[in-house]
Structure formats: structure tokens, C-alpha cells
Amino acid sequence: MQASNLQQEANLISRMERMPLNKALLTLVGLLSWCWVMEAFDLGMIGQVVAVLKKIWDLDASTLGLLGSCSTAGVVIGTASAGFLTDRFGRKRILLWGVFIFTFFTLIGSLYENLAWIVTMRFIGGLGAGAVFPLPYLMLSEIAPAKHRGILVCICNAILTASYLLPTLCGSWAINNFSLDVAWRVPFIVGGLPIVTIYFLHRWLPESPRWLMRRGRHDEVRQLVERLEKSAGIEHDDTFINPDVLRSLEQAAATERTRTGASWKALFRAPYLSRSLVSWSMYSAGLITWYVVMVYVPTILTTYGFQLSNSVILTGCMMVIGGAGSGVIGPLADKYGRKPIWSLYVIITIISLFLLTSTDSIPMLLFIGSFVAFFGTGIMPVCKVYIAEQYPTELRGVGTGFGEAVSRVVGGVLATYYLAFFLSVGGVKGVFTFMAVAFAIAIIALWIWGQETARRSVEDTSAAPQK
Numbered sequence: 001m002q003a004s005n006l007q008q009e010a011n012l013i014s015r016m017e018r019m020p021l022n023k024a025l026l027t028l029v030g031l032l033s034w035c036w037v038m039e040a041f042d043l044g045m046i047g048q049v050v051a052v053l054k055k056i057w058d059l060d061a062s063t064l065g066l067l068g069s070c071s072t073a074g075v076v077i078g079t080a081s082a083g084f085l086t087d088r089f090g091r092k093r094i095l096l097w098g099v100f101i102f103t104f105f106t107l108i109g110s111l112y113e114n115l116a117w118i119v120t121m122r123f124i125g126g127l128g129a130g131a132v133f134p135l136p137y138l139m140l141s142e143i144a145p146a147k148h149r150g151i152l153v154c155i156c157n158a159i160l161t162a163s164y165l166l167p168t169l170c171g172s173w174a175i176n177n178f179s180l181d182v183a184w185r186v187p188f189i190v191g192g193l194p195i196v197t198i199y200f201l202h203r204w205l206p207e208s209p210r211w212l213m214r215r216g217r218h219d220e221v222r223q224l225v226e227r228l229e230k231s232a233g234i235e236h237d238d239t240f241i242n243p244d245v246l247r248s249l250e251q252a253a254a255t256e257r258t259r260t261g262a263s264w265k266a267l268f269r270a271p272y273l274s275r276s277l278v279s280w281s282m283y284s285a286g287l288i289t290w291y292v293v294m295v296y297v298p299t300i301l302t303t304y305g306f307q308l309s310n311s312v313i314l315t316g317c318m319m320v321i322g323g324a325g326s327g328v329i330g331p332l333a334d335k336y337g338r339k340p341i342w343s344l345y346v347i348i349t350i351i352s353l354f355l356l357t358s359t360d361s362i363p364m365l366l367f368i369g370s371f372v373a374f375f376g377t378g379i380m381p382v383c384k385v386y387i388a389e390q391y392p393t394e395l396r397g398v399g400t401g402f403g404e405a406v407s408r409v410v411g412g413v414l415a416t417y418y419l420a421f422f423l424s425v426g427g428v429k430g431v432f433t434f435m436a437v438a439f440a441i442a443i444i445a446l447w448i449w450g451q452e453t454a455r456r457s458v459e460d461t462s463a464a465p466q467k
Contacts, residue, residue, distance in 0.1 A: 006246075009218070010249055012222060013459065015237065016143065016145060016209065017145045017245060017457055018234075018242070019228055019229070019232055019234070020148075022232035024227060025152065025228070031204055033136070033155070033156045033160065034197065034201070035132055035135075035136060035201070036163070037159060038103060038194045039099075039102065039132050040163035040166070041163065041167045041190070042129060043129060044163070045167035045188070047171075047298045047299075048167070048172070048184075048298055050067050051302065051311065052171075052180050053067065053184055054299070067115075067119065069413050070122045071122040072126060072408055074122070074123040074124060074127045074128075075126040075129050075404075076126075078126060078128060078129060079401050079402075079405040079408065080130075081130070082131035082134065082135070082401045083397045083398040083404075084264070086211075087395075090211055091138060091139050092205055092208070095135045095136075096202055097128070098128040098129065099128065099201070100195065100198055101127060101129075102132065103128075103191070104125075104128075104192065105122075105128070106125050107188065107189065107193070108121060109121035109192075110186075110192075130404070134400040134403070136153075137153045137157075137388055138388050140152050141388040142211065142393070142396070142458065143208065146457045147334065150334035153330065154330025154382075156381070157323075158323045159323070161377060161378075162319065162322075164316060164319030164320075164323075165316035165317070165320050166316075168312045168315050168316025170186065170190050173186075207220070211393065245457060248457060248463050251463050264398045266395055267402055272390065274449040275390040277445065278445045278446055279386050279390055279403055280410075282379075282382075282386065283383040283384070283404075284407045285435075285441070286380050286383045287408060287410075289376035291412055292415075292435065293315065293318050293319065293373060297318060298315050299311075300428055301314055304362055305362075321373040322378055322380075324378070325345070326377070326380060326381050329379065333454060335454075336454075337454045338453055339446060342382045342383075345376075345382075346379065349376040349379075349436075352368050352369075352375070353432045353436040354432070355368050356368050356432045376435075376439075387399065387400050389453040389456075389458055393458075396462070
């Protein structure tokens with residue numbers, strides 16, 4: 001990197017890092033959250049759809065697992081591909097294409113009463129959803145100041161998690177007002193209608209400034225920074241440079257790790273291998289809990305005698321509780337550190353899971369289950385931002401995309417598919433034990449190999465360790 005560009009980038013990043021919370025940043029959170037709300041509805045509706053189709057088509061465990069995991073299989077491919085595509089074509093462009101694909105194929109998924117058609121449409125829609133999954137927290141990590149990064153990502157994730165109440169309410173309303181042959185189609189139609197909002201996202205959503213700088217488009221970054229400063233009431237200063245930011249950029253330039261065309265193979269070499277394995281194990285464990293709640297809780301609750309519509313509503317309430325947990329973890333993780341706060345959430349979750357294996361009381365199941373929802377799904381924003389904090393700009397898209405893909409293979413596709421058999425063979429207690437073991441592995445990996453990233457710029461957290 002040339003000295004003039006280095007100074008220029010240090011100035012722009014320093015100005016972004018000193019930014020207080022302001023209307024422009026909160027608007028960005030709102031726009032990115034809306035992308036996740038649409039995606040939440042799309043993926044969250046599958047729980048009640050599976051429950052309805054099981055009842056009207058008398059589906060076996062294998063077919064249930066296929067329906068529950070087919071969109072996730074598409075998500076895996078989509079996230080892995082999006083990582084490379086965002087590093088090449090930009091975060092914003094791939095995000096918008098992802099939104100278009102999953103909303104369009106969700107809409108047309110309602111057209112036929114055929115299992116193969118549903119599975120195919122869910123898989124293709126999953127490709128688009130996969131492109132969307134990592135990008136809100138990736139873009140926030142590249143725009144938001146380090147001191148606010150955690151809480152802003154957590155606000156987004158809290159909105160995402162709470163949004164899973166929407167498809168459950170829609171599904172419950174459809175079940176109560178239509179025949180079951182019609183009811184399963186309604187969430188597909190409602191989930192596809194927000195396709196019209198892509199126009200507004202295109203107009204109002206900015207591109208990642210750090211990606212723009214890697215492409216030499218500094219004037220666009222300067223315009224964005226000036227808009228943020230104007231919103232925050234801060235005077236422009238083309239000479240201000242934070243020494244820590246400059247040091248991190250110089251180190252990155254010296255080691256040539258920010259060069260264009262960074263390869264995914266770097267994820268499996270030092271210093272990124274240990275970082276990748278830690279963050280992927282954290283995310284995989286969180287996703288197992290997330291998918292259990294989203295996909296299987298409606299079915300699990302019916303085995304305890306709950307009506308189908310009530311099971312759907314209770315599942316939505318659990319997602320809202322998880323959203324509350326996501327909102328709380330953000331400021332705590334920013335203040336006290338990612339590692340201790342994430343670990344606290346996980347320990348409480350493990351204890352709750354083992355308590356669930358020792359009771360058959362429905363009130364206790366619901367009470368303890370709310371702890372699993374609050375803490376077990378509430379960890380997700382830290383998992384997401386932690387991945388993005390491990391890699392330099394040119395590798396961040398590949399790293400987050402690959403991390404999403406690997407984690408969803410483990411925590412989504414494989415776990416979702418085989419948990420159907422856990423339910424049929426070992427019952428819910430076997431599922432809870434499996435979840436606890438996954439969390440235990442992740443927390444051990446975090447404390448052996450994981451770094452603390454709170455209150456540090458992404459240039460600093462992604463830098464190679466000093467020898």
C-alpha cells in the first residue's frame with residue numbers, strides 16, 4: 001500500500017472509529033435489520049409448515065428431516081459462494097441479489113402441492129438466504145466504530161430473532177382460518193411479498209467503506225464518512241489519524257495480508273486456522289439450539305399434548321425471548337468482553353439443558369425452556385460478529401461466508417436432519433444432551449485458542465499476532 005493511500009485510509013478509518021451513535025448509524029441498522037426480518041420470516045415459517053404437512057401428508061422422520069434441512073442445504077452453498085462474491089463484487093450488490101432470490105422463490109413455492117416442488121423451491125431460496133445471512137453483521141463490522149460494533153450487531157440480531165414471531169403468528173392465523181391444505185401456503189405468499197422493498201434498499205443502503213477502500217474508491221468513502229459526521233454533528237477533519245489505526249494498517253501492509261485476491265486457503269493456515277476453528281465451533285453450537293427451537297419445537301410441543309396452533313405461538317414466543325437475550329448480550333460483550341459474556345450465556349444454557357433432561361413437568365419444561373431460548377439463542381450476535389473480527393478486509397467476506405457455510409453444515413444441515421431421528425429414537429432428552437455437548441466443546445475451544453476482540457478495531461483484531 002502506498003504511503004499516501006495509507007495515510008488517507010488511516011484518516012478515514014480513524015474518523016469512522018470516533019463516530020458516536022447517531023441517526024445515520026441507526027438507519028443503517030434498520031435497513032440491515034429489515035433484510036434479516038425478511039429472511040427470518042422465510043426461514044422461520046418452516047417449523048409450522050413441517051408440522052402442518054406432517055399432519056395432512058403423514059410424513060415419516062426421514063421426510064421431516066428433508067423438509068427441515070433442504071433450505072439450510074441451500075443456505076450452506078449460498079453462504080460459501082457469497083463469501084467469494086462479496087469480496088469481488090461488493091457487499092451491497094450480493095446482499096440485494098440474495099434478498100431477491102429468497103423472496104421470489106418463497107413466493108412461487110406456494111404454487112404447487114408437491115413435495116419435490118416444495119423441497120426444490122426451498123433449496124433455491126436457501127441459496128439467496130445464504131448470501132444474506134453473513135452480510136448485515138459483516139457490513140456493520142466494517143462501518144460501525146469498535147466501541148459500538150457489538151451492541152449494533154446485537155440490535156440487528158435481536159430484531160432478527162424476535163422477527164421469528166411473525167411467521168408463527170402468520171402460521172397460527174392461517175391454521176385457524178383456512179383448511180390445512182391452504183394454511184401451509186399462506187406463509188409462503190406473505191414471505192414473498194417484501195420483494196418490492198429491494199428498490200428502497202438499493203437507494204438507501206451504503207456500500208462497505210472498507211471494501212471500497214480496498215478497491216481504491218476513496219472519494220466514495222469520504223462522502224460516506226462526511227454524511228456520518230454531519231449526522232453526528234462532528235466537523236470534518238482530513239488530518240485526524242488515530243495512531244493505533246495507523247499502526248494496524250502499517251502492519252497489515254507489511255505482511256501483505258490485505259492484498260487483493262486473498263485465497264480461502266488462508267483460512268486453513270496460521271494465524272487464521274485456530275481463529276476459524278474457534279469461531280466456527282461457537283457458531284455451530286449456537287445454530288444447533290437455534291434450529292431446534294425454530295424447526296422442531298412445534299413438533300416437540302405437540303407430543304406433550306399442545307394444540308398445533310398453540311405450539312406455533314409458543315415457538316414464536318421462544319424466539320422473542322431469544323431476541324431479548326440477543327439485545328442484552330450486546331452491551332455486556334462490548335463492556336466486559338466477548339469471551340466472558342459468551343461463556344456465561346453458554347454455561348447457563350448447559351445447566352438448563354441438563355435440567356430439562358430430568359423433568360417431565362410441562363410447567364417446568366416451559367420455564368426452563370425459556371432460559372434455553374434467552375441464553376442459548378441469545379448468544380448468536382456474538383458468534384456472528386466474532387467471525388467477522390478475525391479476518392482482514394480482503395479475506396473478511398470469504399472468512400465470514402465460509403464460516404457461515406461450515407457452521408450451517410454442522411449446526412443446520414447435519415444437526416437438523418439427524419435430530420429428527422434423535423426425536424424418534426431417544427426423545428427430547430437425547431436432543432438436549434446433544435446440544436449441551438456441542439456447547440461444551442465450543443467453550444473449551446474459545447478459552448484455549450480464542451482471542452478477545454471487544455473494543456478493538458477490525459484492523460487490530462485481524463492483524464497477525466506480534467512475535
